[in-house]
Amino acid sequence: MQNLPIIDQSELVIKPLAEAETIPSSWYNSDDIWRLEKEAVFAQTWQCVGRQSQAARSGEYFIAEIASEPLIIVRGKDNILRCFYNVCRHRGGPLAIGSGCASHLQCKYHGWTYELDGRLKGVPDFDSVAHFDKTAFGLAPVELAVWEGFVFARLVPGKPSFNELFTGISDRIGKPGLGELQYHRRKSYDLKCNWKIFVDNYLEGYHVPLVHPELMKLYDYHSYKTKVREWYSFQHSLLTSAENIYSSGAGEALYYFIFPNLMLNILPGRLQTNIVEPIDAERCIVHFDYYYVAGTSEQQIADDLTFSDSVQVEDIEICELVHRGVRSRSYDKGRFSVKHEEALWHFQSLLKTFFRDAVESKRTPR
Ligand code: FES
Ligand SMILES: [Fe+2]
Known part of the structure; x- marks a missing residue:
């Protein structure tokens, strides 16, 4: 720091x-x-990280970066588009290197797996680890919103709200x-x-x-x-x-x-x-x-x-x-x-x- x-x-x-x-x-x-x-x-600001069509179907994902932070955008089985840090909670490995489609996300380092909604799912060879609560090790979420098909994410919540940002633009364009x-x-x-x-x-x-x-x-x-x-x-x-x-x-x-x-x-x-x-x-x-x-x-x-x-x-x-x-x-x-x-x-x-x-x-x- x-x-x-x-x-x-x-x-x-x-x-x-x-x-x-x-x-x-x-x-x-x-x-x-x-x-x-x-x-x-x-x-602190909403950053355009891609298009909704890049993850149109459940399981589709792509990666992005804001302020040097690696991110992953993925559409869940519930059809909701989410953004997470593309950072495994074990030792920081990446969940994805590029784009693709998967039923779950698997870390490329030691193979921990996560549900598409970010919950930690599989932790190989971790049986004797003490005080390990899997539910506390989900992927870290990032704010996400969609405007006119564009996907935006913001690392730190604050001002402006997403809707304030674009007030009047769609009407002016027609x-x-x-x-x-x-x-x-x-x-x-x-x-x-x-x-x-x-x-x-x-x-x-x-x-x-x-x-x-x-x-x-x-x-x-x-x-x-x-x-x-x-x-x-x-x-x-x-x-x-x-x-x-x-x-x-x-x-x-x-x-x-x-x-x-x-x-x-x-x-x-x-x-x-x-x-x-x-x-x-x-x-x-x-x-x-x-x-x-x-x-x-x-x-x-x-x-x-x-x-x-x-x-x-x-x-x-x-x-x-x-x-x-x-x-x-x-x-x-x-x-x-x-x-x-x-x-x-x-x-x-x-x-x-x-x-x-x-x-x-x-x-x-x-
Ligand atoms: S860093 Fe992800 S499984 Fe080890
Ligand atoms: Fe110019």
Whole structure:
């Protein structure tokens, strides 16, 4: 256990957008801050760990990770989806290495078995062990909830409740609902930058004219707007009236960010989710999952993947350069554009709130 990093209390003050400064540069490359984020942010927030369809039938399971903690998500014989630490209560072995289907879970180390609801079932060669109560050695449960077919888990209960998190999103999106779209594929990008650099960049359309000239052609940029809610923000823009790969002129681009690391990128007929997985203070992996409305042609999908990839390459390049920039001795804090960077300010303000809660409760990061 380590102590909380020393954070100047003045850096945790949340000022109105027009008066606020961006978070200090040291927060982008400090190992101590990353350890604090793991405990104070990632362990305390709902994290998207997969899709309900990955464990649709009784016995199906898959693994995930939150804040370096190994997890297993499994559908029980009672058809209930549950999440547990993927950690055997004997000596910490894994119950599963990947995904599969089983009538019970068996530890890969010495073979203890567990029911799909987590109760310890079989304990080979343990007959003469004193004071051993099998019922006290079930798998440790983790909170789980499902929204629009996505499975979320949270290591430490607290605020917000799961329903508060998404208030208003499904209504704003309308039909087809996100849960009705069909999963197509995942592509992951490995970035040499702090995870917050990627999030900051996502949260403003300010950089679109210079960094994404082709994407710019898709938007009616004058209609580009940002809105913030308690736990999420979204940006939306009408598409230009010209024919494009997503629609014949009509339609809208909608970009949701759900604190701290989930993005929903919605264009007519398609959803792309981004999950930002921090690896350490100076590296993150961003997982892009693509979903399409039934009947989308192979050609439309191929065009979307190619176009999205080109935008992503542009973002990676600028994010990696910005990571180097904020590390410079010449840079500490910047300011926000009131017109374009409200969502970024909102994200950084929530981050400060979680840091402040951790500091005040003297929670110590692992
Ligand atoms: S660690 Fe699981 S059976 Fe030993
Ligand atoms: Fe971008």
